[in-house]
Amino acid sequence: MTLTWAEYRRAQRRSRQAWVLLTAAAVALVAGLGWFFTAGQFAVVDAPADGPREAPVLAAGWMNAVPSVRPVPPGPAAGLLETLQVKGRAAQDNYDRSAFGQAWLDADRNGCDTRNDILRRDLPDAEFTEGSRCVVAAGSFREPYTGRPTTFRRGAASSKAVQVDHVVALGDAWQKGAQQLTAGQREHLANDPLNLIAVDGPANQDKGASDAATWLPPNKAFRCHYVARQISVKAAYRLWVTPAEKEAMMRILGSCPGQQTIAAAAQ
Structure with missing residues (x-):
């Protein structure tokens, strides 16, 4: 069978298109395999399932906000960071934990101490000790700092596996403005x-x-949430940041420019 010149050109054009499609498919396959073996199968830390991208402040119905020095303004965390004072650390040689009052008070006056309030808030399946509506006995959660599933069980040896952290450490706060707060504010x-x-x-x-x-x-x-929360706490209690601290915060927020401030009223 003899092809006309027009038929020959059409067949040649279809052949080129087929090769282009095959080449594109091959490139996509190679790229996909490369991603899988270099990052995809190990991309655990950055996946949303590894831990909450946000953490709650209040739990509706039983937690109350604790008055701060000033409200946390809504808006981008990076913008609020720009309003914080920037200067060096004050001396720490006079720091004493007692300057921040008795540990784990019932500051929100809901009838339960703060530590158990936070455990109850953050452990979605929290169980209470017998006869108590406050003391958390056990629970599990996706722990935010490591992203790992974690179990809490109350006990002399086991309780320390899950701790309640001050996002802005009290020692850090002491060196960056907390010495000027009243005892009640601390x-x-x-x-x-x-x-x-x-x-x-x-x-x-x-x-x-x-x-x-x-x-x-x-x-x-x-x-991103962690840094935004530190900025929000420092703004709420008029604490400052060091130049290196601000630089580190800006670097983190550069990867999430839409990150908002954190406030109890937003929960």
Whole structure:
């Protein structure tokens, strides 16, 4: 069978199109395999399932907001960061935990101490000790600092596996403005649900009194919320940041420019 010149050209054009499609499919397959073996199968830390990208402040119906020095303004966290004072640390040699009042008071006056309030808030399946409506006996949750499923069980040896962390560490706050607060304001800072999250005990110990310049959660998916929460707490209690701390916060927020401030009223 003899093809005409027009038929020959059409067949040639279809052949080229077929090769283009095959080449594109091959490139996509190679790229997909490359992603899987270099990142995809190990992309755990940044996946939403690894831990909450947000953490609650209040639980409706039984938690109350703790009065801060001033309200946290709504809006981008990066914008609020620009309003914070930037200067060096004050001396820490006179720091004493007692300056922030008795640990785990019932600051929101709901009848339960702050530590159990936070455990109940952050552990969705929290169980109480027999005869109590406050004391959390056990529970499990997706821990935010590491992103790992974690179980809490009350006990002399086991309780420390899950700790309640001050997002802005009290030692850090002391060096950045808390010395100028009243005793009552420092007490609120130490018990404000805005500044508290149930977390992995070893991660909390590793953090210590560090700020964002020297420690960030290993779970990268939580870092934007973590930094925004620190900024919100510092704004609420008129605390400042160091130049290195501000730089670290700006770097984190650069990956999430839409990150908003965190406030109890928004819950």
